[in-house]
Amino acid sequence: MAGTPTANPTPCAECPIRRLALFEPLSTGLLELMQKHRLEQRDVPAGSLIYPQDARLDESFTVFQGWVMLHRTLSDGRRQVLRFALPGDFIGFQPDPESPVLHSAQALTAVRVCVFRQDSLMEMFREHPMLAIQMAWIASRDEALAHDHMTSLGRRPAKERIAQLFLEIQHRLAARGPVDERAGIPVPLKQEHIADALGLTTIHVNRTLRTLREAGMAVLRGGLLRIQNRAALVEMTGFRPDSFSRRPIL
Amino acid sequence: MAGTPTANPTPCAECPIRRLALFEPLSTGLLELMQKHRLEQRDVPAGSLIYPQDARLDESFTVFQGWVMLHRTLSDGRRQVLRFALPGDFIGFQPDPESPVLHSAQALTAVRVCVFRQDSLMEMFREHPMLAIQMAWIASRDEALAHDHMTSLGRRPAKERIAQLFLEIQHRLAARGPVDERAGIPVPLKQEHIADALGLTTIHVNRTLRTLREAGMAVLRGGLLRIQNRAALVEMTGFRPDSFSRRPIL
DNA sequence: CGACCTCTTGAGTGAGCTCAAAAACAGTGG
DNA sequence: CCACTGTTTTTGAGCTCACTCAAGAGGTCG
Numbered sequence: 045m046a047g048t049p050t051a052n053p054t055p056c057a058e059c060p061i062r063r064l065a066l067f068e069p070l071s072t073g074l075l076e077l078m079q080k081h082r083l084e085q086r087d088v089p090a091g092s093l094i095y096p097q098d099a100r101l102d103e104s105f106t107v108f109q110g111w112v113m114l115h116r117t118l119s120d121g122r123r124q125v126l127r128f129a130l131p132g133d134f135i136g137f138q139p140d141p142e143s144p145v146l147h148s149a150q151a152l153t154a155v156r157v158c159v160f161r162q163d164s165l166m167e168m169f170r171e172h173p174m175l176a177i178q179m180a181w182i183a184s185r186d187e188a189l190a191h192d193h194m195t196s197l198g199r200r201p202a203k204e205r206i207a208q209l210f211l212e213i214q215h216r217l218a219a220r221g222p223v224d225e226r227a228g229i230p231v232p233l234k235q236e237h238i239a240d241a242l243g244l245t246t247i248h249v250n251r252t253l254r255t256l257r258e259a260g261m262a263v264l265r266g267g268l269l270r271i272q273n274r275a276a277l278v279e280m281t282g283f284r285p286d287s288f289s290r291r292p293i294l
Numbered sequence: 295m296a297g298t299p300t301a302n303p304t305p306c307a308e309c310p311i312r313r314l315a316l317f318e319p320l321s322t323g324l325l326e327l328m329q330k331h332r333l334e335q336r337d338v339p340a341g342s343l344i345y346p347q348d349a350r351l352d353e354s355f356t357v358f359q360g361w362v363m364l365h366r367t368l369s370d371g372r373r374q375v376l377r378f379a380l381p382g383d384f385i386g387f388q389p390d391p392e393s394p395v396l397h398s399a400q401a402l403t404a405v406r407v408c409v410f411r412q413d414s415l416m417e418m419f420r421e422h423p424m425l426a427i428q429m430a431w432i433a434s435r436d437e438a439l440a441h442d443h444m445t446s447l448g449r450r451p452a453k454e455r456i457a458q459l460f461l462e463i464q465h466r467l468a469a470r471g472p473v474d475e476r477a478g479i480p481v482p483l484k485q486e487h488i489a490d491a492l493g494l495t496t497i498h499v500n501r502t503l504r505t506l507r508e509a510g511m512a513v514l515r516g517g518l519l520r521i522q523n524r525a526a527l528v529e530m531t532g533f534r535p536d537s538f539s540r541r542p543i544l
Numbered sequence: 545c546g547a548c549c550t551c552t553t554g555a556g557t558g559a560g561c562t563c564a565a566a567a568a569c570a571g572t573g574g
Numbered sequence: 575c576c577a578c579t580g581t582t583t584t585t586g587a588g589c590t591c592a593c594t595c596a597a598g599a600g601g602t603c604g
Contacts, residue, residue, distance in 0.1 A: 116445050119532045124445040139431035143536055146438060169427050176426035177419050181389035183433030188396060191438040195366050195374040197447035198493030202560070234582070243448030248560055252583060266569095282369045286393055452592070484550070498592055500552060 084159045094149040094157065095136055101145055102162045104136035106294055110155035114242060116147040125241035127189065128152075128233075130216055131294050134182050138162065140184050153232045160294075178292035197243045200281075202252045205242040207277045210262050214271055215285050228268035320385045334409045343496035344399040344407065345386055351395055351414045354386035355382045356544055360405035361482050365490060375491035377439065378402075379484075380466055384432050388412065391481050403482045410544075448491045450531075452502045455492040455528045463522055465535050478518035 050238060081275050085108070086092055095101055097117060100124075112129040126147055135149050141162060169176035192212070196205045223229050239249045257263050261277055262269045271277065335358070338344055345351055347367060362379040376397055379385050385399050391412060410418075419426035442462070446455045464479060473479050489499045507513050511527055513520045521527065 085444055116441060118445070122449040124448045126441050126444060137430070137434050139427070139434055147441060166427070169430075171418055173423035173426050176423050177389070177416070178431055180387070180419075180426055180430040180433050183430050183437055184387050184389055187433055187437045187440055190437055190444060191366060191376050191397060194376060194440060194444050194447060195368070197444060198374045198490075199372040200367065236582080240448075246562060246583085247562085250582095251560090254584085270591090284398065428566085495593060496551085497553090497594085500550095503590090504552085 082287040083164075086157050086159050088151040088155045088157065090151055090153050090155075092151055094151060095145060096153070097146065098144045100141065100143075101136050101138045102141065104134065104138065104160050104162060104165060105149075105157040106160070107131050107133050107135065108156040108158055111152040112157075113150050113152050114147050114236060115150065122225055124243070125237060125242045127186070127193070128213070128241070131220060134179075134186075134294050135278065152237070175294065178294060181292050182294065193241075202242070202248055203255065204242055204281050205244070206238065206249070206252055206256060207261070208281045208283060209238065210241060210264075210271060211268060211274075211277055211281060211283045213269065215283075225271045225274065228270045230267055231264065231269040232267055233264070252287065304515075333414075336409050338401045338405045338407065339400065340401055340403050340405075342401055344401060344405070347396065348394045350391065350393075351386050351388045352391065354384065354409070354410050354412065354415060355399075355407040357381050357383050357385065358406040358408055361402040362405055362407075363400050363402050363487060364397050364423040365400065368504050373490045374493070375487060377443070378434070378463070378491070381470060384429075384544050387415075387429065387433065402487070425544065428544060430540050432544065433438060443491075451527060452492070452494055452498055453505060454531050455494070456488065456499070456502055456506060457511070457531060458531045460514075460519060460521060461487065461524075461527055461531060461533045463519065465533075475521045475524065478516060478520045481514065481519040482517055483514070 086105075088110075090110075094105060094112060097104075107129050108131055110131070112133070112135060113125055113127060114127045115123055115125040115134065117123045131151070133273055134143065135157075169179065192208070196208050200208065212225065213231060214225060217229055219224050235249045235253070236246045237242075239246045242249070246253075253264060259273075259276070261271075262271045263272065277283065308312070336355075338361075339362075341438060344355060345353075357379050358381055360381070362385060363375055364377045364379060364385065365373055367373045379399070385407075388395055398458070412529065419429065446458050450458065463481060464473065464475060467473050467479055484505065485499045486496045486531040488494075489496045492499070494502075509523075509526070511521075511523045513522065522540060527533065
């Protein structure tokens with residue numbers, strides 16, 4: 045598995061993300077608990093896998109920095125991106141150690157994660173039921189996100205799918221810290237990633253991006269997403285921001 | 295909300311499903327706990343809603359008998375079926391009481407559910423951390439199921455989507471009790487439900503069902519699903535049964 | 545025996561796909 | 575600084591899978 049422990053492994057509880065007031069804060073007791081479990085940080089270079097499809101995971105992760113892409117690859121190479129994980133998101137939770145994960149997690153940018161050993165995680169849950177509840181909360185939120193995604197895939201035309209994705213990204217990033225829509229949000233997605241996420245071909249994504257651009261709605265260029273006419277996008281998709289409201293982090 | 299309490303409300307712990315050896319058994323301690331919380335049973339007639347989209351839920355449910363369909367409806371009427379819930383499945387978990395559910399749950403057949411009050415559920419979690427862990431497990435399994443579904447929607451042609459759905463249903467039902475594939479599995483789905491689940495039109499589902507039938511692979515007729523050439527379906531979809539392996543119930 | 549679903553089939557259309565090939569861009573090494 | 579190579583984006587042309595519109599056939603239930 046790719047990734048190297050940081051030179052000076054710091055407990056994750058000290059990670060910068062904890063200080064963002066926008067996240068639900070952990071109580072001091074929980075911080076101590078995490079310290080006790082000596083959680084390790086790990087840096088993963090852009091492009092490499094955090095874990096591969098079909099592996100038996102004995103670790104799971106909280107993303108601290110960077111973008112992670114979860115995707116499944118079928119035997120003939122077709123690929124479906126399941127989720128883009130952003131800082132604060134939890135990935136790789138696999139309660140049954142027997143069954144393999146059915147997707148890969150790949151770093152889209154340089155990524156820093158906090159590593160939980162699976163058994164250690166379970167122990168934490170046992171000691172601190174609240175954490176288990178939060179885990180259930182997180183999983184259930186991810187499921188709701190997946191539901192949005194499924195609705196796009198099943199029942200929206202290409203233009204709406206992209207609009208919806210843009211609004212979702214904008215909203216999720218905004219929940220993590222101030223973003224300047226007008227100036228442009230850093231988004232490390234290639235057109236191919238978008239295609240694989242939305243069930244389209246790269247070519248069709250390209251054409252659809254053009255129509256969005258020419259309609260003055262949104263531009264994705266040079267790793268920057270500019271939402272120019274939010275109202276029009278919202279109108280088109282019926283986007284309701286409360287879909288991704290409060291949530292705990294681990 | 296539709297549904298009436300059964301004439302003689304029995305604690306869910308006594309519900310027949312508990313006696314199925316195929317489910318992970320609950321310890322006696324947990325049974326007691328559930329008794330203590332005086333969980334109510336409720337019967338819901340075919341067709342009516344267990345909970346509607348956009349509602350604030352203060353209850354969640356374990357399905358005991360029948361089929362439940364979770365679906366989201368967009369403002370213009372397009373509909374996406376998110377999941378078919380079978381006996382033993384948990385639905386309506388909403389850890390944040392503030393945010394509304396983004397989908398409806400509708401009974402496809404006559405359904406019997408076990409009702410959990412949300413606050414009561416949280417209390418159970420606090421008293422019995424193991425339950426919270428199991429909840430996380432359940433949510434995470436549902437997410438994996440959603441991932442399969444997403445992959446179908448995004449990257450499979452109609453024929454494969456239907457084949458995959460059939461295999462999934464067959465497998466999930468088989469995990470709940472003996473089924474006779476050859477004789478036919480009772481499946482209460484109309485072609486319209488399949489269409490809304492798989493992101494297709496009813497008409498196209500119909501045509502595709504015909505090709506599957508004419509290819510001697512599978513037949514869905516009169517509420518019975520007959521899988522006639524399992525190998526061919528598996529070959530086509532790359533279906534791996536372990537996707538839906540062990541899991542706890544609440 | 546209508547009224548109403550659900551299923552089925554036909555004919556024509558279109559959104560999104562495939563194949564093919566420029567053009568823009570980002571590194572990389574001389 | 576520039577030629578060289580690989581990646582990403584863009585555009586064109588033609589095709590197909592799945593959609594729309596329309597209508598008939600089969601059930602089922604009051």
